[in-house]
Amino acid sequence: MVYDVGEKRVNKALKVGRRYLSWVQNSVFEGELSPALYQQLKADMGHLLDKTHDSVIFYTWRTERYSTREILGQERGTGDPFL
Amino acid sequence: MVYDVGEKRVNKALKVGRRYLSWVQNSVFEGELSPALYQQLKADMGHLLDKTHDSVIFYTWRTERYSTREILGQERGTGDPFL
Numbered sequence: 001m002v003y004d005v006g007e008k009r010v011n012k013a014l015k016v017g018r019r020y021l022s023w024v025q026n027s028v029f030e031g032e033l034s035p036a037l038y039q040q041l042k043a044d045m046g047h048l049l050d051k052t053h054d055s056v057i058f059y060t061w062r063t064e065r066y067s068t069r070e071i072l073g074q075e076r077g078t079g080d081p082f083l
Numbered sequence: 084m085v086y087d088v089g090e091k092r093v094n095k096a097l098k099v100g101r102r103y104l105s106w107v108q109n110s111v112f113e114g115e116l117s118p119a120l121y122q123q124l125k126a127d128m129g130h131l132l133d134k135t136h137d138s139v140i141f142y143t144w145r146t147e148r149y150s151t152r153e154i155l156g157q158e159r160g161t162g163d164p165f166l
Contacts, residue, residue: 002108
């Protein structure tokens with residue numbers, strides 16, 4: 001999940017993100033979710049957004065077999081952005 | 084590709100990103116690349132990074148059959164972030 005939201009909503013988005021996923025980078029979350037939890041995450045994010053201004057993209061893949069994840073530089077994903 | 088780089092390097096990262104991919108959101112790029120271009124993108128990003136501070140994550144998938152992309156709010160991907 002990657003989001004680009006107005007300054008006033010960044011903390012709320014961070015809180016919702018951490019409820020369901022792991023923080024990996026500024027405005028970027030990752031995690032494994034059941035379909036039901038995924039729907040709930042989308043609903044929670046939908047409630048806090050200003051839909052005329054903010055943007056959230058959800059990338060999902062059913063299997064990791066055909067995908068890779070590579071990092072350059074720092075692995076930030078300590079699970080807590082303020083550590 | 085998602086990146087979280089120091090203020091001084093944001094423009095450089097944006098320029099490299101746009102050379103290979105489409106801008107879709109703040110610090111988020113998408114696109115289809117050959118393996119060779121993907122290596123080049125990683126090399127170019129690698130050159131501009133401060134590896135002790137910055138972070139870039141590349142998510143790749145060989146087929147879109149097992150993945151989805153959903154947007155809440157604004158679809159920003161006009162290809163030019165300053166439009």
